[in-house]
Amino acid sequence: MPRNRQILLDNRPHGEASTTNFRLIAEDTPPLRDGQVLVRHHFLSLDPYMRGRMNEGKSYAQPQPLGQVMIGGTVGEVVESRHPKYQPGDKVQGMGGWQEYSVVDAGQPGALRKVDTTHVPISHYLGAVGMPGVTAWYGLVKIIDPKPGQTVVVSAASGAVGSAVGVLAKARGARAVGVAGGPAKCRYVTDELGFDACVDYKQHRDATSLAGALKEACPGGVDGYFENVGGLVLDAVMLRANAFARIAMCGMIAGYEGHPIPMQHPQLILTNRMRVEGFIVSEHLEVWPDALKELGELVGSGKLRPRETIARGLESAPEAFLGMLRGRNFGKQLVQLV
Structure with missing residues (x-):
């Protein structure tokens, strides 16, 4: 059995996360039992939700245990199998975590899923045709x-979730307006993804200024908002929201380091009779087949062209993760392990 390098959560952050919260170890993978498969990971997913799991406080999911492999989605290849459904060479997606190999009880529902790489690159099953894409679809x-x-x-419009939101909205005949950081990301959102407009939030210091830019981009107001950020962007969108607007609350990355996120105009929820709903996509497994089918078709046809930022080598994961939290990535953040 191969030697397996792993990154563990060594200690919990106090304030901002740092590389010292993680520890790299190596150990032998255990022999397979009946029903298990050994997967060599090709790519590891880095996602904002992981920051919340590092804390010990109450959240929608149990905290990441100390001294264990960091949670995370993976795609890779079966290298050994003692389960009849899986054969060496099968490409699979799972939650293998921050490590080079994983031993999976393949009979557990949802533990492992075969993926078809004929028309969709394997890495996209961690982004547009994976959990981030389904998150976009549900919201x-x-x-x-x-x-x-x-x-x-949609905020964070050039990211893995935001990019899919806009393309899915356009497919339904809606106008799609993105909010992203920097001219390069905004050009990608409009020129490659086909959004109708994109606002660079870095050009605005306060919600009133950003709301003015949104007024130009959304002359008819905002009917739906997909929230990934919180803070300044949410305040600005609230000022442009129409009556009966709907907000899908997916992420609040502005507060992931423990900072409070005050809302300047909560009275507009009542004034505009708005619907504001938070959700966790893992609680809605019933939509995954329909969502993945549409997302796969959009990627396969070229209508959704996901961007990826790829760090190389397991040891690069902590720095890449912290960079993603600070907006340094462009599109889906991945770590390539093979």
């Missing part, structure tokens, strides 16, 4: 539910 389709001609705004 847009089940909460915002845009009608043709309505305007949908």
Whole structure:
């Protein structure tokens, strides 16, 4: 059995996370038992939700245990199998964590899923055709539910979730307006993803200024907002929201380091009779087949062209993770292990 390098959560952050919260070790992988498979990971997913799991406080999921492999989505290849459904060479997606190999009880529901790499690159199963894409699909389709001609705004629009939101909105006849940081990301959002407009939040110091830019980009107001950020961007969108606007609350990255996120205009929720709903995509497994089918078709046809930022080598994961939290990535942040 191969030697397996792993990154553990060594201690909990106090304030901002740092590389000292993690520890790299190596150990032999255990022999397989009946029903298990050994997977060599090709790519590891880095996602904002992991920052919340590092804390010990109450959240929607149990904290990441200390001294154990950091949680995370993975794609890779079966190298040994003692389960009849899986053969060496099969490409699979799972939650293998921050390590080079994983031993998986393949009979557990949802533990492992075969993926077809004929038309979709394997890395995209951690992004547009994986959990981030399904997150976008659920928030847009089940909460915002845009009608043709309505305007949908999405923050972190160049990221793995945000990019899919806009393309899915356009497929339903809605206007898609992104909010992203920097001219390069905004050009990608409009030129490659086909959004109708994109606002660079880095050009605005306060919510009033950003709301003015959104007024130009959304002359008919905002009917739906997909929230990934919180803070300044949420305040600005609230000022442009129409009556009966819907907000899908997916992430609040502005507060992931423990900072409070005050809302300047909460009265607008009542004034505009808005629907604000938070969600966790893992609680809605029933939508995954339909979502993945549409997302796979969009990627396969070229209508959704995901961007990826790829760090190389397991040891690069902590720095890449911290960089993602600070907006240094462009698109989906991955670590390539093979």
